[in-house]
Amino acid sequence: MKIAIIGSGNVGAALANNWLKAGHNVIFGVRNPDSPKTRKALALIPNAVIQNINSAVSASEVIVIATPSDAALDLVPLLGNPSGKIIIDTTNSIMKRPEPYPTAYHALKDILKHEEIVKCFNSTGFENMLNPIYKLSLPGNPEIGIDMFAAGNSRAAKEAASQLSKDCGFAECFDFGGDDKVELLEKFALSWINLAIMQGHGRNLAFKLIKRTE
Numbered sequence: 001m002k003i004a005i006i007g008s009g010n011v012g013a014a015l016a017n018n019w020l021k022a023g024h025n026v027i028f029g030v031r032n033p034d035s036p037k038t039r040k041a042l043a044l045i046p047n048a049v050i051q052n053i054n055s056a057v058s059a060s061e062v063i064v065i066a067t068p069s070d071a072a073l074d075l076v077p078l079l080g081n082p083s084g085k086i087i088i089d090t091t092n093s094i095m096k097r098p099e100p101y102p103t104a105y106h107a108l109k110d111i112l113k114h115e116e117i118v119k120c121f122n123s124t125g126f127e128n129m130l131n132p133i134y135k136l137s138l139p140g141n142p143e144i145g146i147d148m149f150a151a152g153n154s155r156a157a158k159e160a161a162s163q164l165s166k167d168c169g170f171a172e173c174f175d176f177g178g179d180d181k182v183e184l185l186e187k188f189a190l191s192w193i194n195l196a197i198m199q200g201h202g203r204n205l206a207f208k209l210i211k212r213t214e
C-alpha cells in the first residue's frame with residue numbers, strides 16, 4: 001500500500017519501520033523536516049521518504065494520523081480532498097482534544113465529510129507497535145503476537161487497518177465496534193496508560209484477547 005504517515009514521532013516512526021519491512025511504500029508527511037522528531041525518525045529509518053503533508057497525502061492511498069489529537073484541526077486544510085483514500089486515526093485525546101469534537105476521528109469525519117476513516121493503533125504503547133511479539137514465561141518460552149483493535153463504521157477502513165496491523169506483527173485486529181465505540185477505544189488506550197504508567201507496571205505490557213475453545 002502507499003501510506004502517508006502524518007507525524008514522525010514515536011507512533012509514526014514505529015509504524016513506518018514495520019510497514020517498510022513488510023514492503024509498503026511509506027512517506028512521512030511533516031510540517032518541519034528539520035524537527036527533532038523527524039531527525040529521530042530518520043535515525044531509526046535512514047531511508048525514510050519525507051515530504052510536506054500535502055505532497056505525502058496526494059501520493060498515498062492510506063493516510064495515518066500520528067500527531068496530537070488537537071492537530072487534526074490544523075491538518076484539515078492540508079489533507080485536501082481525501083476522497084478515495086482511507087484515514088487511520090491513531091490519536092488519543094488525553095490532555096487536549098480538537099474542540100468542540102471529542103476525538104480527532106470525529107473532527108476529521110465531520111469536517112472532511114469523509115466516511116472511510118478508522119480509529120486504530122491507539123490502544124497500546126509505541127514500543128508495542130515497534131515489536132508486537134512477546135515471549136511468554138511458559139515452558140519452551142513460546143512467542144505470541146499481541147492484539148490490535150479498530151473502531152468505526154467503515155468496513156473498508158477497518159479491513160485496511162486490520163491488514164496493516166498484521167503487517168506490523170500484531171496477531172489479530174479485533175473489531176471494536178462502530179462510530180459509537182471510538183471514544184470507548186480511546187478509554188481502552190487510557191486503561192493501557194493507567195496500567196503501564198500510573199499503576200507502574202511499565203510499558204512492556206499489552207492486551208491479548210483469549211477465547212475458550214472447549
Ligand SMILES: NC(=O)c1ccc[n+]([C@@H]2O[C@H](COP(=O)([O-])OP(=O)(O)OC[C@H]3O[C@@H](n4cnc5c(N)ncnc54)[C@H](OP(=O)(O)O)[C@@H]3O)[C@@H](O)[C@H]2O)c1
Nearest residue numbers: 007008009010011035037066067068071091092122125126
Ligand atoms: N506514544 C505512544 O505510545 C502512543 C500510543 C498510542 C497512541 N498515541 C497517540 O498517537 C499520537 C502521536 O503520539 P506520539 O507519541 O507519536 O507523539 P510525538 O512523538 O510527540 O510526535 C508527534 C508528531 O506530530 C507532529 N505534529 C504535532 N503537531 C502537529 C501539527 N499541528 N501539524 C502537523 N504535525 C504535527 C510532530 O511534528 P513536529 O516534530 O514538527 O513537532 C511529531 O512528528 C498522539 O495523539 C498520541 O496520543 C501515542
